[in-house]
Amino acid sequence: MNIRRRILFSVAAAATLAAGLTAGIVGTGAFAADRFITVASTTSTRNSGLYDHILPMFTKATGIEVRVVAVGTGQAIKLARNGDADVLFVHHKPSEMKFVADGFGIERKDVMYNDFVIVGPSSDPAKVGGGKDAAKALSMIAVAKAPFASRGDDSGTHKKELGLWKTAGVDVKAVSGSWYRETGSGMGATLNAASGMNAYALTDRGSWLNFANKGDLKILVEGDERLFNPYGVIVVNPAKHPHVKKADAQKFADWVVSKEGQAAIAEYKIKGHQAFFPSAK
Numbered sequence: 001m002n003i004r005r006r007i008l009f010s011v012a013a014a015a016t017l018a019a020g021l022t023a024g025i026v027g028t029g030a031f032a033a034d035r036f037i038t039v040a041s042t043t044s045t046r047n048s049g050l051y052d053h054i055l056p057m058f059t060k061a062t063g064i065e066v067r068v069v070a071v072g073t074g075q076a077i078k079l080a081r082n083g084d085a086d087v088l089f090v091h092h093k094p095s096e097m098k099f100v101a102d103g104f105g106i107e108r109k110d111v112m113y114n115d116f117v118i119v120g121p122s123s124d125p126a127k128v129g130g131g132k133d134a135a136k137a138l139s140m141i142a143v144a145k146a147p148f149a150s151r152g153d154d155s156g157t158h159k160k161e162l163g164l165w166k167t168a169g170v171d172v173k174a175v176s177g178s179w180y181r182e183t184g185s186g187m188g189a190t191l192n193a194a195s196g197m198n199a200y201a202l203t204d205r206g207s208w209l210n211f212a213n214k215g216d217l218k219i220l221v222e223g224d225e226r227l228f229n230p231y232g233v234i235v236v237n238p239a240k241h242p243h244v245k246k247a248d249a250q251k252f253a254d255w256v257v258s259k260e261g262q263a264a265i266a267e268y269k270i271k272g273h274q275a276f277f278p279s280a281k
Contacts, residue, residue: 036065037248040077040085042156043186045231046070048206048275053268058255064248072155072186080104080234083241086249088234089256091204092156096232105234109257112265112276113230116160117208118221119191120146120200128200134224135167142170145179147199151190152182156229161202164226191217204229209270230279233257256280 045051046068055066069079073090080088081104088105090096099105118128118137126144128137141148150172151158165172172180181199183190187207194201195215203211208219233253238244255261257280266278 035063035248036067037086037245037252038084039066039068039087039089039252040079041068041070041089042073042076042091043070043188044091044155044157044204044207045089047186047188048204048210049270050206050265050268050276054256054261054264057264058252058261061255061260062248062251064251066252070186072151072153072158074154074156074159080236083236083243086236086245087252088236089231090156091229091231092159093230093232095156095159096234100234104237104240106237108232108234109253110279110281111231111233111256112262113228113279114205114276115222115229116157116202116227117205117219118200118202119194119208119217120220121198121216122218123198123216124220126200129220131221132223134164134202134221134227137221138164139168139170141200142168142175142179147194147197148180149190149194149197149199149201150180150182151187152184153186155186157187157202157204160227160229164202167226206270206275209273209275231276 051068059065069076069085073092073095076088076090077095077099079085080099088099096108100108118134120128126141126146128140131137150161176182181193181197183193187203188211190201191203191207191211192213193199195213195217198216233256235246235249235253236244238246262278262280265276266274268275
């Protein structure tokens, strides 16, 4: 294992332990072991199964292996800022734009989108089912003091959730540990916790579709435009970190927004449902 890989895995492991996250390393096999790029990305893309579908296509077309470090968006951005990735592929546009503005990324490109949904027990103690106003639903959950499982991990999903609580006028820090439970984990682990507690949760639709342990949970709130969930790709700037594999990283960024890459994203389905929708301009 070379020095850069040892550093990458050490940083990812340390960050995982510190933040209580479960980091997922996704690769495309030993096809191109001597030619690879590292992508800092989200647990939602990993949990949905998207990478298992599209990365072998990219490797076959280019000969470049992709090694994904799947953590929350906040931690993925930290890894990229530290130079421990060649590409950033996440889903919190304000943070992504700041990453570029600060000189750590070359350019942000729209890749795809899906949406967030609020899931909860079929008994729906807060009576939010069928609503399309996510902030109002969260307010009703708070009034009912119904269990809510939050990722609490600075991920893109967590950032979205906190923004919705703010819109709802609810200070979740003040109630943390009561009806509001922070898992400090990825989407899959948080959904497992919600299923075990019969709690509400905010999740991206792709992770939800691919989640097997739904128990009594179902989608209760969807369709609010504030639940829109865009993903972007950014090549890490070699001016900040000269060891970045810019040429191969750019090939990946260009491929995911190309006709071939966008078609690969569009054709990925989970149980007959399209998980992501291409959005490259």
